[in-house]
Amino acid sequence: MHFEYQVDGGNFSNAGVASSQFKKILKQLNVDPGLIKRIVVALYEAEVNIVAHAYRGIIKIDVNIDKVRIALIDEGPGIPDISKAMEAGFSTASPKVREMGFGAGMGLQNIRNNVDQLDIESVVGKGTKVEFEVNLG
Numbered sequence: 616m617h618f619e620y621q622v623d624g625g626n627f628s629n630a631g632v633a634s635s636q637f638k639k640i641l642k643q644l645n646v647d648p649g650l651i652k653r654i655v656v657a658l659y660e661a662e663v664n665i666v667a668h669a670y671r672g673i674i675k676i677d678v679n680i681d682k683v684r685i686a687l688i689d690e691g692p693g694i695p696d697i698s699k700a701m702e703a704g705f706s707t708a709s710p711k712v713r714e715m716g717f718g719a720g721m722g723l724q725n726i727r728n729n730v731d732q733l734d735i736e737s738v739v740g741k742g743t744k745v746e747f748e749v750n751l752g
Contacts, residue, residue, distance in 0.1 A: 620674040622665045624691065627715055630666040633674050634659040644678070646751060653729040654683055654749050660722040661687045661745050667712045668692065669742065682731075686746045694737040701727065 618640065620633035634655050641651045658674070665672035669691030677684045694700050700707075701723050708718020727733050730747040737743040 616678045618674075618676040618678075620676075622662055622669075622672040622674060622687075622689075624666060624668070624670040624672070624689070627666055627717075630663050630717075631659055634662050637676060640678075641683075650749060650751060654685075657726045657729040657747055657749070658685055660725045661685070661747075663717060664722050664743075664745070665689045665691075667708055667717050672742075681750065681752055683749045683751065684746070685748075686744065688742065688744045690742045693739040693741055694735070694743055695739050697735050697737060 618637065620636070622633065623629065637658060638651060638655045641654060646654075658676075662674065665674075665687060669689035672687055672689030672691075675686045675688070699705055702720075703724045704720040706713075706718045706720035708720075712718040723735070726745070726747060729749070731750045732748040734746045735743065
């Protein structure tokens, strides 16, 4: 099964909508609740990163019997130093984003801690692609 969601950068009122909708789908598919939590935490963090940092993005999700594969592709400023961005507490969030309670620098950490495989590619001035998998078996 394949699902796609559009994400608008800066639209915090819709941050988490895709994660919430996909959580309902996972429940309908009778996925283990512990796996649902891991998938949704990672997806939410990545979705909020698009909202907080990019102009727009797309979430592409593929579900099969063995795993959930999620790719989030955004158009935005990109990540100049991915290894630095992976450090707990490191954040490039604007003061406005921080005032709303986001941008604590734990998003990429939370993604990494909840997935079985993670890959991040980024081009400064163009955008970022975050791909991860969670095994269902």
